[in-house]
Amino acid sequence: MAESLPVCCPACGREHRYCAPTFPCVCGAPLAPPVRHGAAPVEVLHRSWDDSWVRLRCPDCGRADQWPQPEFDCACGALVRLPVDGDEAGGQAAAGQAAGDEAARPRVPHPAAPGSSGQVPPPTARPPFRPVTIRTxxxxxxxxxxxxxxxxxxxxxxxxxxxxxxxxxxxxxxxxxxxxxxxxxxxxxxxxxxxxxxxxxxxxxxxxxxxxxxxxxxxxxxxxxxxxxxxxxxxxxxxxxxxxxxxxxxxxx
The missing domain is CATH 3.40.1350 (Trna Endonuclease; Chain: A, domain 1)
Known part of the structure; x- marks a missing residue:
């Protein structure tokens, strides 16, 4: 599982605990974007499709693919993006750490957004949600x-x-x-x-x-x-x- 980091919103200064989401590769191995320690987060004022993705390489199967940039929505209304280390090399290190956590394999988690009322208990009568990747x-x-x-x-x-x-x-x-x-x-x-x-x-x-x-x-x-x-x-x-x-x-x- 990716490490939880303290992050301050650049718009209002509010402090958050941020943990980069872990997503499954097509082979089943979990990958997490490697958030750069000590780097200042950035408020996203205009979102573009190209800037919203980071390239990671799976250490299990070697597949390189595009994954969402680590971002969160602050309670003040700002969309905040966190810088990541490298592209494929940094992704290998983060994925290797995530691979040790069997609980993350192979489903996409559904966390509560930072700034919401708190942790949302998972619905008991529903199967895991299967998301549709957004490109358009x-x-x-x-x-x-x-x-x-x-x-x-x-x-x-x-x-x-x-x-x-x-x-x-x-x-x-x-x-x-x-x-x-x-x-x-x-x-x-x-x-x-x-x-x-x-x-x-x-x-x-x-x-x-x-x-x-x-x-x-x-x-x-x-x-x-x-x-x-x-x-x-x-x-x-x-x-x-x-x-x-x-x-x-x-x-x-």
């Missing part, structure tokens, strides 16, 4: 839809013309919005989802690739809108209490 905006929609199905929502599908009402996904008693943009989701988008939920008497969920503006986070907490941040493996992470509750209890009765 369409992949973000697919990953969010798969996650909502995993939470227990039925009939999840694309909503059609998003420009008409701002809804990207629909399900049985569900409306959801997905923001694949490279800038934090603004307040207006969160309020739009809440209004759609109230109008249709439905549960809601918001998925963002680049995190949320500070006022959007605050408003979502006031309105009880579940917020998730998508990492590039396609694994959503909860960022507020409403999202934690949705994971614990699934769709409302």
């Amino acid at each position: 905006a369409r992949d973000t929609l697919t990953a969010a839809a798969q996650y909502l199905k995993w939470l227990g929502f039925g009939g999840v599908r694309l909503a059609g013309d998003r420009t008409a009402n701002g809804i990207d996904l629909r399900g049985d008693g569900l409306v959801a919005q997905v923001d694949p943009a490279t800038l934090p989701t603004p307040l207006r988008e969160v309020e739009c989802l809440w209004l759609n939920c109230a109008h249709e008497d439905a549960a809601g969920a918001f998925f963002s690739l680049a995190g949320y503006a500070h006022d959007a986070r605050l408003r979502a907490d006031q309105l009880g809108v579940p917020l998730f941040v998508m990492d590039l493996t396609g694994t959503p992470q909860p960022v507020n209490d409403a999202a934690d509750e949705l994971i614990r209890h699934g769709p409302p009765d």
Whole structure:
């Protein structure tokens, strides 16, 4: 398992404990990005696809591939990226350390996001979530839809013309919005989802690739809108209490 490191948000100075996520290679061996000790974290103001990946080589099978850069979403709304050592050489060292931890093999973990209400207990009645790697905006929609199905929502599908009402996904008693943009989701988008939920008497969920503006986070907490941040493996992470509750209890009765 990767080492837990103290990290200060460059935007607000808040201290976090960060542990780089471990992901399985196609051969089953776990790999973790080697976070550089002592290097200053960076606030990501504009996210690009190329800058969001790091090249690692699996020490078990020798396969070199692209893996998500280590990042986290601070409670202040900043998206923070941590520098890594080297590319393939650094990946070998981190993967070798991770290979000793059999508990990490071969599933992708589902941690609570830094700044959320705390550790989320794993759902007892669900199989492990199988993420969809995000490389395009369409992949973000697919990953969010798969996650909502995993939470227990039925009939999840694309909503059609998003420009008409701002809804990207629909399900049985569900409306959801997905923001694949490279800038934090603004307040207006969160309020739009809440209004759609109230109008249709439905549960809601918001998925963002680049995190949320500070006022959007605050408003979502006031309105009880579940917020998730998508990492590039396609694994959503909860960022507020409403999202934690949705994971614990699934769709409302």
